[in-house]
Amino acid sequence: MGGIRTVAGATLAALVVALLGVPAGPAAAAPVPSLAIPPALDNAAFYEKQTVCDPTARPGTTALADLLVRTYGPATIYIPRACSSSTSEHFDGRALDWMRSVRIAEQKAQVDDLLAWLLAPAADGTPHEMARRLGVMYIIWNNQMIRMYDPGRGWTNYNNCMDPARAGTSLDTSCHRNHVHLSLSWDGAAGITSWWTGKAQTLPNCSARSTSARPGSGTPAVVADAAAVAGFVPTPPTTILDTAAGVGAGLGGPCRILAGRSLFPVAAAPGVVPAGAGAVAVSVTSTSNAPAALAAWSSGAARPAGQVPTPIGSTSATVLVPLASDGTIALSTSLGAARVSARVVGYLAAMPGTLPPRAAQSPAPPAPETRPSKPRKVTVKAYRGKVRTTWRAPRSAGSSAIVGYRVEALTSKAKGAAVAGSCTAGPRKRTCYIRGLKKGTKYWMSVSVANDAGSTWAKRKKVRAR
Numbered sequence: 001m002g003g004i005r006t007v008a009g010a011t012l013a014a015l016v017v018a019l020l021g022v023p024a025g026p027a028a029a030a031p032v033p034s035l036a037i038p039p040a041l042d043n044a045a046f047y048e049k050q051t052v053c054d055p056t057a058r059p060g061t062t063a064l065a066d067l068l069v070r071t072y073g074p075a076t077i078y079i080p081r082a083c084s085s086s087t088s089e090h091f092d093g094r095a096l097d098w099m100r101s102v103r104i105a106e107q108k109a110q111v112d113d114l115l116a117w118l119l120a121p122a123a124d125g126t127p128h129e130m131a132r133r134l135g136v137m138y139i140i141w142n143n144q145m146i147r148m149y150d151p152g153r154g155w156t157n158y159n160n161c162m163d164p165a166r167a168g169t170s171l172d173t174s175c176h177r178n179h180v181h182l183s184l185s186w187d188g189a190a191g192i193t194s195w196w197t198g199k200a201q202t203l204p205n206c207s208a209r210s211t212s213a214r215p216g217s218g219t220p221a222v223v224a225d226a227a228a229v230a231g232f233v234p235t236p237p238t239t240i241l242d243t244a245a246g247v248g249a250g251l252g253g254p255c256r257i258l259a260g261r262s263l264f265p266v267a268a269a270p271g272v273v274p275a276g277a278g279a280v281a282v283s284v285t286s287t288s289n290a291p292a293a294l295a296a297w298s299s300g301a302a303r304p305a306g307q308v309p310t311p312i313g314s315t316s317a318t319v320l321v322p323l324a325s326d327g328t329i330a331l332s333t334s335l336g337a338a339r340v341s342a343r344v345v346g347y348l349a350a351m352p353g354t355l356p357p358r359a360a361q362s363p364a365p366p367a368p369e370t371r372p373s374k375p376r377k378v379t380v381k382a383y384r385g386k387v388r389t390t391w392r393a394p395r396s397a398g399s400s401a402i403v404g405y406r407v408e409a410l411t412s413k414a415k416g417a418a419v420a421g422s423c424t425a426g427p428r429k430r431t432c433y434i435r436g437l438k439k440g441t442k443y444w445m446s447v448s449v450a451n452d453a454g455s456t457w458a459k460r461k462k463v464r465a466r
Helices: 057-072 105-119 129-134 184-192
Strands: 095-096 135-139 144-147 180-184 220-225 235-244 279-289 292-298 308-311 314-322 328-334 337-348 376-383 386-390 404-410 418-427 431-435 441-453 454-457 459-462
Touching: 057 095, 057 105, 057 180, 057 184, 105 129, 105 135, 129 135, 180 184, 279 292, 279 308, 279 328, 292 337, 292 404, 308 314, 328 337, 376 441, 376 459, 386 441, 404 431, 418 431
Parallel strands: 292 314
Antiparallel strands: 095 180, 135 144, 135 180, 220 314, 235 337, 279 314, 279 337, 292 308, 292 328, 376 386, 386 431, 404 418, 404 441, 441 454, 441 459
């Protein structure tokens, strides 16, 4: 479970009831495309593990939430949630939870319709056509999981939820019986697959490369104006890499750089950069499917933490890079996959010790976002069939307005305990009820408050369900 998709837009909040009051259209068995679907299929999804904490709903994820509402009617749909020590695509905005219950016949029928549509084969027999066109990576629903990156496995038992001993309603959340979880690839999350654009994403990822070069001296640096750097000698712009065209770095054809892989184009271009040059000025452009960082550095050295911020879309910058012993430089992206091009626009005898103030200065960093302080005065009380949790607002709302509260019934006080039930409340509410907990069982009620920077949890309170 996580943040919620609303009609007006996505919010990090884990807690605002979404899409209430939206008139339901006629029931439909399957979504209807707004563009012509091309014959070509998008690349098969592979497992792109969540590696960064950036809980921002991505454009393709929010578009998929809107598609579900247009097709099946109003619903609560969670997208991002505050990060924890576990792994989840909710933490980078690539997953959604569509709140449908297997115990409600109409809702189960809607999910059955959606899954039949997503998983039906293409005309040529390729499995899971519409899942590929939307960039779906895997699905969890009703005790089971199916992986688009391993179609041969089919549906498998999720978290041992098919055990009859785990059939009770208290485990409906953890066993995904009260919601469908859909995780997307970065292509799907960016909304650049064929369902949304009418053009299939078919570029493969560039093959992994290695280098034995010795790195040059100095630290690579982004500059606003290479001509202002002492010792800079301009050259005719010379392309040394264009992954979309399959040019440079020994590429065998068009491809995209995948996060974690590097390419090593020759930057000491003969007739352009003279022998003995120690560094080059490279104009780099990246078109990424993820909010990544593009880096250029000397081959053989460790990859810098980040240089050129790359939002979903395109960005460009000029980077001064020391030449490695074999005349190459290294380029890579930090997340997702990107089409990258690089042109040498000049050289230097060596990396400068200092850079012009204009080039060295960075924009003032934005004010840090802060989460709210903890909810206060949490109390819990068990009634027959339900547990009521109340609280007071936090002393500080943090850097932005509070968007809601979430209460979870945990099965133990240990970190990472399973969630047996939950409820949500709007920013002005101070009470929440969880129903369906197992009579006589102890639970630890946990209350969180959220703003756009994330969630803060209060100390857990123990209660025995009645």
